[in-house]
Amino acid sequence: MHSAKRFLWAAFFFLPLLFFTPGNVCGAVVDDYTPEVTARVARISFIRGDVQIRRPADEDGAKTDWERAALNLPLVEGDELATGANAVVEIQLDGYNHIRLWENAYLKFTTLGDEGIAVSLPQGTLNFRARSFDKAKSYFEIDAPNATVSIEKAGMYRIESGDTRNTEIRVAASEDGEAKVYTESAGFTLRSGRAARIFIAGNYAGDYETETLARTADEFDEWVLQRDALVAKRLSEAYYDKYYDRDQFGAEDLNEHGEWIYTKKYGYVWKPFANAISGYADWSPYRYGHWRWVPFYGWTWVNDEPWGWATYHHGRWVWDNGYWVWTPYAAARWRRSWWQPAMISIVTWNGRVLWYPLGYDDNYCDFNRGYGGYGRYRRNRRNNVTIINNNTTVVVNPTPTPGLTQQQINDQRRRSAQQPSFNRVPPGAVVELGVEEFGKQRRGNRTASLQTAKQVLASPIDENQPPPALPEYKTIKSRISREILIENPRIDDRQAARVRTGAETRENGKALNQKLENQRIFGNRQPKVVPDVNQNPTPTEQSEPRRTGAVNRRPAVRQDGDSGETRPTPGFNPRSDEPTRTRREEKPTESRQEEQPPVRQRPRENRNAPVFQPQPERPREEEPPREERRRSQPTFPQPEQRREEPRREQPRREEPRPQPRPETRQEQPRPEPRREQPAPRPEPKPEQKPTRPSVVERKSKDN
Numbered sequence: 001m002h003s004a005k006r007f008l009w010a011a012f013f014f015l016p017l018l019f020f021t022p023g024n025v026c027g028a029v030v031d032d033y034t035p036e037v038t039a040r041v042a043r044i045s046f047i048r049g050d051v052q053i054r055r056p057a058d059e060d061g062a063k064t065d066w067e068r069a070a071l072n073l074p075l076v077e078g079d080e081l082a083t084g085a086n087a088v089v090e091i092q093l094d095g096y097n098h099i100r101l102w103e104n105a106y107l108k109f110t111t112l113g114d115e116g117i118a119v120s121l122p123q124g125t126l127n128f129r130a131r132s133f134d135k136a137k138s139y140f141e142i143d144a145p146n147a148t149v150s151i152e153k154a155g156m157y158r159i160e161s162g163d164t165r166n167t168e169i170r171v172a173a174s175e176d177g178e179a180k181v182y183t184e185s186a187g188f189t190l191r192s193g194r195a196a197r198i199f200i201a202g203n204y205a206g207d208y209e210t211e212t213l214a215r216t217a218d219e220f221d222e223w224v225l226q227r228d229a230l231v232a233k234r235l236s237e238a239y240y241d242k243y244y245d246r247d248q249f250g251a252e253d254l255n256e257h258g259e260w261i262y263t264k265k266y267g268y269v270w271k272p273f274a275n276a277i278s279g280y281a282d283w284s285p286y287r288y289g290h291w292r293w294v295p296f297y298g299w300t301w302v303n304d305e306p307w308g309w310a311t312y313h314h315g316r317w318v319w320d321n322g323y324w325v326w327t328p329y330a331a332a333r334w335r336r337s338w339w340q341p342a343m344i345s346i347v348t349w350n351g352r353v354l355w356y357p358l359g360y361d362d363n364y365c366d367f368n369r370g371y372g373g374y375g376r377y378r379r380n381r382r383n384n385v386t387i388i389n390n391n392t393t394v395v396v397n398p399t400p401t402p403g404l405t406q407q408q409i410n411d412q413r414r415r416s417a418q419q420p421s422f423n424r425v426p427p428g429a430v431v432e433l434g435v436e437e438f439g440k441q442r443r444g445n446r447t448a449s450l451q452t453a454k455q456v457l458a459s460p461i462d463e464n465q466p467p468p469a470l471p472e473y474k475t476i477k478s479r480i481s482r483e484i485l486i487e488n489p490r491i492d493d494r495q496a497a498r499v500r501t502g503a504e505t506r507e508n509g510k511a512l513n514q515k516l517e518n519q520r521i522f523g524n525r526q527p528k529v530v531p532d533v534n535q536n537p538t539p540t541e542q543s544e545p546r547r548t549g550a551v552n553r554r555p556a557v558r559q560d561g562d563s564g565e566t567r568p569t570p571g572f573n574p575r576s577d578e579p580t581r582t583r584r585e586e587k588p589t590e591s592r593q594e595e596q597p598p599v600r601q602r603p604r605e606n607r608n609a610p611v612f613q614p615q616p617e618r619p620r621e622e623e624p625p626r627e628e629r630r631r632s633q634p635t636f637p638q639p640e641q642r643r644e645e646p647r648r649e650q651p652r653r654e655e656p657r658p659q660p661r662p663e664t665r666q667e668q669p670r671p672e673p674r675r676e677q678p679a680p681r682p683e684p685k686p687e688q689k690p691t692r693p694s695v696v697e698r699k700s701k702d703n
Helices: 002-020 219-236 251-256 309-313 375-384 406-418 450-458 473-479 493-497 513-521 539-543 626-631 695-702
Strands: 042-048 051-054 066-068 080-083 088-092 097-101 106-113 116-130 139-144 147-151 155-162 168-174 178-182 187-191 194-199 208-212 258-263 267-272 289-294 298-303 316-320 323-327 344-349 352-357 431-434 557-559 566-568
Touching: 080 088, 088 219, 097 219, 116 219, 139 155, 147 155, 147 168, 147 513, 155 219, 168 178, 168 187, 178 513, 187 194, 187 208, 187 513, 219 251, 251 309, 298 309, 316 352, 344 450, 352 450
Parallel strands: 116 139
Antiparallel strands: 042 088, 051 066, 051 080, 080 106, 088 097, 097 116, 106 116, 116 155, 139 147, 147 178, 155 168, 168 194, 178 187, 194 208, 258 267, 267 323, 289 298, 316 323, 344 352, 352 431, 557 566
16 A cells, blocks of 8 residues: 555656656756757847848858848847948847947947847947946947947947048947947047047047037937837836746837737737738738748748737747737746747648647747757857856746646646647648748748648647758758849948958957957056045045056166166155155255255364375275275374364264363364365465566666
């Protein structure tokens, strides 16, 4: 009895693990599931006019052809965009950040990942609107001709690169924005309400001028403000962290085209309005759109509905009570909502490709595996892929079918998954397309016949079946319709190659801000640490002199001509913050007046002083050292009054002692050791020159 109970308990805990074994390629339904491809994806959220796109080079290194851009087209790392005359395009990076391009612009996504984004703008005008930005978590950098702009705060930024004939570019910041701007020889901080002109050619190349941002707006600024106000309104009405999480960006478009309702089986779901689908005959999910080849992912569905970005790459479309509704999550919920090319079940049948929406209880299966969808991504990106699946808000909708236990819900989902698909998918939702037409044109999808649809939906989905035989992109790219390919691209490869962007050569997947800041601003020197202003300094700290300079200045050296040794500049001590004293300051001083040289006065004559005979001077090379001279200096009896002779060396800085009177002085004062001065030589008497005789004397002599 006890052994039977133990067996039942073991089966109760370990039986569910049999359905999630590693052998089941598409059966991983645990919360921390991570798909094989996790490349970051942006989308074209608005487009007007002629906008072209070119994908990165293929595995063989051959350049791809230019294609026509479309609304809700996915963008990945390495993509290039070009706008024609009177054309604009808006790129949504996530729920809060957008890039907008003006006419005759060219943009390339150098880096597009969770760690940060870097774009290159060789020509044209760009506007970047950041509503939520934290530079500690990610970076955003824009490489303009011979300059790099690094975003520091949320705000609005405008970069004008001009064309190949321009010799200067312009950068502006507004809406509390702040950016670091780097040129080939300088770097500075651009704050909100300021603009900068950067010279990229000519005699002033590398210099810049800042000015107050003009309040006048051109046509591009007016369009940007209109789009920004519309996006702000949609975000304020969005249901992030309530019905869906923030990884499902683009879901804010659903409020204008549908409503949220509650169902007992699926919880809160979104139902499109009748007027949102009335323009499409016999509408069903994944019917109106076309297939595009997207690097890293493979074949990807691009919908025609303006609101369908989130609904076709997240969650599930389910048939409930005679109408289609969209649920942001499936029965097997992941911790993070990973973007997928299409949430469908696709098969090949008699030379045709058929697909229909994936069921609520069906696990996602990558239908692009085997076609190089993620193999190239792993080879190129390698360790540059950063997966962020922690600290993600998981939205918990009300539990469907209240009153059931979790075990009963799991059993119900398991039985539903084992049933044929026609029990939960109507036959009219099966869409077909010929294999020779797949991926070659934008329109032409049609519903399958009733008999074919029933045959496809009759058998349950086998998650372990091999992928469908879809055509490869490299075999059909030369036969793609002109509705997709461009005959005359606007951007010439030779023209784009002549423009060098960025203040420094960029490495893939790495930011340049820290490197350029050390080189352009601090000159590869350690910046000074700014003390915290909130801390109250002590009285001793207040008495210290204020530090100057932006960096720790290196000690200067000078050449000593006498000894040939290099000595540091007086006043600098590399081991201490306080400057050292000079040789003059080390001597004890009483006042600054004593530092002045004494005025030499003529000594008084003392007739009673003995007269010393002058001694012959020694040659300079035979002069003994000072210490020896001091020992050999003779002592003489101290007279009552001694003649003071002028001294050549500077007198000692001491207070003058009062001269004692001769009659009261008994002791002989201690002679001070000083250098013996030779007695002054007696001045020779001037020789008397013979005077000229007077005229009388000359006459007497002549007579």
